Amino acid sequence: MLVKMELDPARQRLVYGFFERYLTLDEEEEKQLMNEINYMDEAERIKIMEIPISYEEKGIEKGKEIGEKSGKRKVAVEMLKEGLSSELIVKVTKLKKEEIEELKKKL
Structure with a gap:
């Protein structure tokens, strides 16, 4: 209408x-x-x-989430390269232990 x-x-x-x-x-x-x-x-x-009004807002929020997670993953990779423990990386980045282990395998 x-x-x-x-x-x-x-x-x-x-x-x-x-x-x-x-x-x-x-x-x-x-x-x-x-x-x-x-x-x-x-x-x-x-x-x-x-x-698209509400869809713009949803997209912006989703983009922020993805960007934030990507940034945390980059930090986690650098921490892994420095030899820091998975437990410390989980505590600092708030990523799941499984994600940290996955990143460790890719190094």
Whole structure:
């Protein structure tokens, strides 16, 4: 329905932002929405995908998590190269012992 309103991009973002902030979808509702989007014609689908608001936020958070974990892994590798114990590396980096052991095997 919002796609058919033909609002300018700034107003679209404002309206979508309101709905995203105050009417968040649970997993089941999100699946239902994605299913409905799949049945839309191509033009409507493209228009919806231009307003990613919550997906931007989720992507940013996921990117931060991945970057943080990657940084911890790099530190762990350097600590392993220095001969530090796995227990100390787990304590400092908060990585799982299995991850440390996996990194040790790759050295």
